[in-house]
Amino acid sequence: MQRIESFFDAFFGAAANPWRHLGALGFYLLWITFATGVYLFIVLDTGIEEIHTSIEYYTHEQWWLGGIIRSLHRYAADALVLVMLLHLARELLYGRYNGFRWYSWITGVPVIWLVYASGIGGYWLVWDQLGLFSAVASAEWFDWIPTFSGVTTRNFLPGMLTDRFFSLLVFLHIGIPLILLLALWVHIQRISHSDVFPARSLALGTFAMLFVLALVKPTVSHGKADLSMLSPVLHLDWHYLFVHPLMYLTSPAGLWAMAGLFSLLLLLLPLLPHPKQQPIASVNPPNCNGCRRCFVDCPYGAVVMLPHPDKPGHELARVIPELCASCGICAGACPSSTPFRSVDTLVTGIDMPAQPVGALREEMERKIAALAGPVKIAVFGCTCAAETARLESADTAVLNLMCAGLLPPSFAEYALRGGADGVLVTGCREGSCAYRLGTRWTEERLASQREPHLRATVPAEHLRIVWADSHEMSRLKAALEDFRHSLQTLNADEKRPRAYTPRRIAQHG
Amino acid sequence: MVSKSPVNPLMLVGQVVFYGLFAVIIGYFSTSPDYTHLEPDKALIKLSFSTHGEPVGECRDRTPEELAKLAPNMRKARVCPRERSPITVKIDLDGHSLFEGVAPPTGLSKDGTSNIYRRFEVPAGEHLLSVKMNDNVRIQDFNYIKEERLTLQPAQILVIDLRKDHGGIFFE
Numbered sequence: 160m161q162r163i164e165s166f167f168d169a170f171f172g173a174a175a176n177p178w179r180h181l182g183a184l185g186f187y188l189l190w191i192t193f194a195t196g197v198y199l200f201i202v203l204d205t206g207i208e209e210i211h212t213s214i215e216y217y218t219h220e221q222w223w224l225g226g227i228i229r230s231l232h233r234y235a236a237d238a239l240v241l242v243m244l245l246h247l248a249r250e251l252l253y254g255r256y257n258g259f260r261w262y263s264w265i266t267g268v269p270v271i272w273l274v275y276a277s278g279i280g281g282y283w284l285v286w287d288q289l290g291l292f293s294a295v296a297s298a299e300w301f302d303w304i305p306t307f308s309g310v311t312t313r314n315f316l317p318g319m320l321t322d323r324f325f326s327l328l329v330f331l332h333i334g335i336p337l338i339l340l341l342a343l344w345v346h347i348q349r350i351s352h353s354d355v356f357p358a359r360s361l362a363l364g365t366f367a368m369l370f371v372l373a374l375v376k377p378t379v380s381h382g383k384a385d386l387s388m389l390s391p392v393l394h395l396d397w398h399y400l401f402v403h404p405l406m407y408l409t410s411p412a413g414l415w416a417m418a419g420l421f422s423l424l425l426l427l428l429p430l431l432p433h434p435k436q437q438p439i440a441s442v443n444p445p446n447c448n449g450c451r452r453c454f455v456d457c458p459y460g461a462v463v464m465l466p467h468p469d470k471p472g473h474e475l476a477r478v479i480p481e482l483c484a485s486c487g488i489c490a491g492a493c494p495s496s497t498p499f500r501s502v503d504t505l506v507t508g509i510d511m512p513a514q515p516v517g518a519l520r521e522e523m524e525r526k527i528a529a530l531a532g533p534v535k536i537a538v539f540g541c542t543c544a545a546e547t548a549r550l551e552s553a554d555t556a557v558l559n560l561m562c563a564g565l566l567p568p569s570f571a572e573y574a575l576r577g578g579a580d581g582v583l584v585t586g587c588r589e590g591s592c593a594y595r596l597g598t599r600w601t602e603e604r605l606a607s608q609r610e611p612h613l614r615a616t617v618p619a620e621h622l623r624i625v626w627a628d629s630h631e632m633s634r635l636k637a638a639l640e641d642f643r644h645s646l647q648t649l650n651a652d653e654k655r656p657r658a659y660t661p662r663r664i665a666q667h668g
Numbered sequence: 669m670v671s672k673s674p675v676n677p678l679m680l681v682g683q684v685v686f687y688g689l690f691a692v693i694i695g696y697f698s699t700s701p702d703y704t705h706l707e708p709d710k711a712l713i714k715l716s717f718s719t720h721g722e723p724v725g726e727c728r729d730r731t732p733e734e735l736a737k738l739a740p741n742m743r744k745a746r747v748c749p750r751e752r753s754p755i756t757v758k759i760d761l762d763g764h765s766l767f768e769g770v771a772p773p774t775g776l777s778k779d780g781t782s783n784i785y786r787r788f789e790v791p792a793g794e795h796l797l798s799v800k801m802n803d804n805v806r807i808q809d810f811n812y813i814k815e816e817r818l819t820l821q822p823a824q825i826l827v828i829d830l831r832k833d834h835g836g837i838f839f840e
Contacts, residue, residue, distance in 0.1 A: 170682030309785030
């Protein structure tokens, strides 16, 4: 999966790579169906005789507006199904369905049902032979439920339908997508900084694609629905309506079994055995000044700010255990994580028990002190990305973090002033970060676009950022060698930050 | 330090190719391949009704003793069984059995309508269709019978309905 995504990065760039933003793309396609649906609702006549005629009018007579909008509505809905299924497959392949992610996974299951219910209902509204086929097939499916026992299908017998039926259909075709929107809101509740709108280039490219498709292959209807005659051959929209042939191939009970089993399997996936999560972040109140940076940067809204119990007017961070992903991004955001603090034992405001910032400082000092060679480089890596441990050598110190986002930017300056000639920061590519925002926040912090920022006194020539996924080890190696070569060409003391000798004082009380 | 990849012609060509590929997938599966719902030489017969069967027993008058035992506001002289008869259906096409079944009354007290829906694909052309139904357990034979020679066009839908208030079995 990462290879496919990296391949597409070459053409779209990570920010606009559709594979990396399937959720946002899904939202965008839903917005298109909503926007186009407003116009279609305005021009639709819901009379039993008029509904098909009104659609035919704007499809053919007003093709330049109504026809294109109808096609956009249809194709955006089709694309939504594909994007949704790809999003599901991607998260499944990455194993993102258990642990702290169980909520997003479980709440995604009803979304699938609602997308299909919304889309299939739209076909009925056209009230052509395809719409009639879909309506009857759906009714036959529901009639398998003992409570219905054949009465739903009777609605589609000659003489049974009235204009009110189509008013009901319009109500459902608006109501169900609104419920879908509510379900999506629930789906992303445990995600902060949600990716619900794609990058401009991806949005424009997708819209242009749908627009060209609407011009090249306009959506047209079948013949008007006739309750006494079937249309034996149908130009089926397989994105949504594949369920009907599947039912006729098996049985209504068979389709219920397949749909139920599929949903049940998805719902049960989070219960499967999975690796135990690292201990969650912990707040150290004496070192928390209530700055809110961890609260802002947490990708999962696991940090909340509460009134400080002892300092009126101040706030204190608190971690919600069930939401915490144990990524360490909060520790990287904490200003107390700076290694320049003179305390003997560095304890930060919010820290990761599995990889405390204090231990990281000690490891860094030890490894940099042991470096030898003309160009000494400190590499900060990420356990989810390319395996940085393989880069370790006499002149290269490697510090592997649980996420690149755990790196307080001041560590880069500290490493340079502590003896390293260069600092290379690596981690997952944008959009690949297992914790969503580690790459983005780290990049912004090192570029002084986000707090805590790297000081401007750190020369850019001595810092390099290389995002490399787990399969890109050779690219990372090449980047390291290129960086080393680049450092060799620099004058020894040119723009070099002045050396820093740690002063340590024992902490009391 | 933070490098941004410049857009180059190769990227644009790649984007056009991949957007185009996605469009082809969407466009193709939005109408293709065709689905043959019914063979060209077939017609469809649908059996569908939703109606009450007759009560399972006769109505009777309560005795004075029975009435006296009831609260004054409950003293209705005539009492009928609540449960309804299931509706038995037998369909023959050209002398061969097409369907035999029973539609039981719905409801916990079996006092609701009997509902049924079945679909049968049959060859188009001339047929002798015979439908018999019984909606009363107190009658042994079928009390609704309709037999008709009819011609079904290819793709035609013929509905067999039971509308007791309109005289019985209907072919529509």
